Amino acid sequence: MPETRLDVLCIGNAIVDVIANATDDFLSTEGLVKGSMRLVDAEEAERLYSHMGPAHQVSGGSAGNTAAGVAALGGRAGFIGQVAPDQLGEFYRHDLTATGVEFITAASDVGEPTARSMILVTPDGHRTMNTFLGAAQHLPSKALDEEQIRASAILYLEGYLWDPETPRYAMVRAIEVAREAERKVAFTLSDTFCVDRHRDGFNELLDGGRIDILFANQAEVEALAGIPHLESAVAAIAPKVGTLVVTRSEDGALAVRGNERADVPAEPIKELVDTTGAGDLFAAGFLFGQARGKSLEESLRLGAICAAEVIQHYGARPEADLRALAGELTA
Template identity: 65%
Template sequence: MTAPRYDLLCIGNAIVDVIADTDDAFLAEQSLDKGSMRLIDEAEAVRLYDLIGPAREVSGGSAGNTAAGAAALGIRTAFVGQVATDQLGTIYRHDIEAQGVAFPVAARGDVGATARCLVLVTPDAQRTMNTFLGAAQQLDAKDIDLAAIADSAIVYLEGYLWDPPGPRAAMEAAIDAARAAGRKVAFTLSDSFCIARHRDDFLRLIDQGRIDILFANEAEICELSGQSDFDAAVADTAAKVVTLVVTRSEQGAVAVRGGQKASVAAEPIERLVDTTGAGDLFAAGFLAGEAKGLSLDLSLRLGAIAAAEVIQHYGARPEADLRTLAGALL
């Protein structure tokens, strides 16, 4: 097998995070529940955007965050997601490429507007999120560069993107191309609500042996397995995949591969600020370790380091130098 062009290729929702300061009065005027997340349509996204003050616009989305974290660790990384031929689509491409992530997907003019999450931050640090999924949900199988998939050591898929039929078909095609090329397929369950909607599909992928590395948190692994006991849920699922990785917030994480089980404690932090992106960055660290051929224990440690960095500031992208934090691990 030839050496891959990318160590990691991530597929997911291409969402621009629009982060703006606001106050409680504005939230009350707009009938927004502080700290909540709601899905909105394009008209509401435009209306709110026109009302907010100066904002910081950053490429986001779960798999996009993982791609950015892996690139920060020195991993050759690509991201596949759909944006439109509009201002935010241009911003998304510029931002993610500036972080060292290849973005081999053309913007399209027939997919509506680029997805965005309007994140309103009040003085008490609460984040109220308003998400318009737009073009991100229009990724099509024909837009997937199957040669790039086959040229990636690990292909990582985001469960959030499984809802619409187009992106679902695109991810199924990517899985098939990766497996035909002898590459690894990693999948994150993303959210318990995703599992509630697509449990049969996710179990089908697992039972067919199409997933090599499965990521979940404690609630998700119990939801998927139907087991209320954590250890039973892990044992049940680990028997069906090559590698299972389960995060447990402040209790660290565990991974199982064959007969080997490893665990890692959560990294010590100075102050918990924002848990957004913790799972995404944990996956980035673990997958970077896999790409580098590290042991299960060291890959878990790298994931814990990346997750600890991102929860000590606002936003889901690393601000400190992850390669410095990783030290001798890399």
């Protein structure tokens, strides 16, 4: 097999996160469900933005966060996603490449601005996301650099991008290219709303043997299996995929590969500030571990360390030195 240039190549929505504190009363007034993610149009995005308190911006998007996490661990990470040729698009590219991520997908004028997500963080650390997908949801197959895919040990795809039709075709093509090159394909279910809308499509991917590593949280794997019980859902889904990884917030995480299973506890934290990006950074740690030949348990521990770091501050990008936190696990 040819040498790899990248450990992990992530495909997802290129979204600028606009993060602000909010009270439970503010959410109620706005009719928002705490902890949820909803899609909004440009008009609603502008309206909500005008009502929010002081905010700070960071380049986000689930797969982009994962790519940044892999790079922070010392891994070779790449990202494929679409921004518009506007100020936010330039901000996104600079912010992501500054973390060491290879982002060579050209900006494209599709008549919509760069995507943004208004993230409201309540005092208990929960985030309520209001996402305007803008240019991100129009990522076409022709935007893929297929050589970049072939040169990556693991291709990682976010379920959020499966929702619009155009990028779904791009993801299917990327999977084909990766599989032809005998690379691993990882997929995250992203959100229960993605599972509810695309259960058949996701199961088709799994049943077709096209996914090597599947990431889900407890609610997502139960939704995919249609079984409201963790162990039963794991038993139903694990045989369909090479490796199943299930995160369980403060209850840790588990991974199943064939007859092998590993469980790890959550890493201790001083204070929960903002859960944005916890799953994304968990995936970064696990994928880095797998790309470097680590065991299931070591990869889970890397994931837990990365997730614990990111939930102790605002935003979905690591601020502390992940390599130092992970110590020998990154060797």
